Amino acid sequence: MARTDKNIEVVILSRCVALLKACGNACASPMASTVMIPEGTYALGQITIGGPCKAPINFIVQGTMKAPVDTSRFKAEAGWIAFQQIDQFTLFGGGVFYGQGKTVWGRKSPRSAYCNQLPINLRFNFITNSMVNDITSRDSKQFHINLLGCKNLTFYNIAISAPEESLNTDRWKSHWTFLRDQYHRFNHRNRR
Numbered sequence: 001m002a003r004t005d006k007n008i009e010v011v012i013l014s015r016c017v018a019l020l021k022a023c024g025n026a027c028a029s030p031m032a033s034t035v036m037i038p039e040g041t042y043a044l045g046q047i048t049i050g051g052p053c054k055a056p057i058n059f060i061v062q063g064t065m066k067a068p069v070d071t072s073r074f075k076a077e078a079g080w081i082a083f084q085q086i087d088q089f090t091l092f093g094g095g096v097f098y099g100q101g102k103t104v105w106g107r108k109s110p111r112s113a114y115c116n117q118l119p120i121n122l123r124f125n126f127i128t129n130s131m132v133n134d135i136t137s138r139d140s141k142q143f144h145i146n147l148l149g150c151k152n153l154t155f156y157n158i159a160i161s162a163p164e165e166s167l168n169t170d171r172w173k174s175h176w177t178f179l180r181d182q183y184h185r186f187n188h189r190n191r192r
Helices: 016-028
Strands: 002-005 008-011 033-037 041-043 047-050 057-061 064-066 081-084 089-092 096-098 122-125 128-138 145-148 151-161 172-175
Touching (some): 016 057, 145 151
Parallel strands (some): 008 033, 033 057, 041 064, 047 081, 057 089, 064 096, 089 128, 128 151
Antiparallel strands (some): 002 008
């Protein structure tokens, strides 16, 4: 269910469909749009939010997004939440992307190693002239953030939270992305 108010779509996540619809509306708008997820905890399955879009998009996450526990629900190498092919995109709001990694760390699977790659919390694919600010990636099943082919994408105030028993998930992974003047300041909560 989504409610529209002056180019701001407030998304109440009962399913991924509501979020996809709100993002599709924002992407199709000829004017700058905002999609907002309010405070609360929401279960969210694997989703790709993508363009190209007609105008800038603000994506405000104030709540906690929880990934599925069952890894069989993920397509191989697709990640949990992917943003792709968007120009002038802003993600902010103090929200948490909770990957529930603890549920799979140490678990073995009969699948091959290639097909059994655990999902990355957040993927940014071919994002340009954009900013990500004031979000937390918590307990990812694999890497927290993946960058692919991004240009002029700036990150500020990003908290990565991973406990001692995590599977080396406290880092970023980038492909075809030039990192210039990079400065990493991570908030490793629960680290000793």
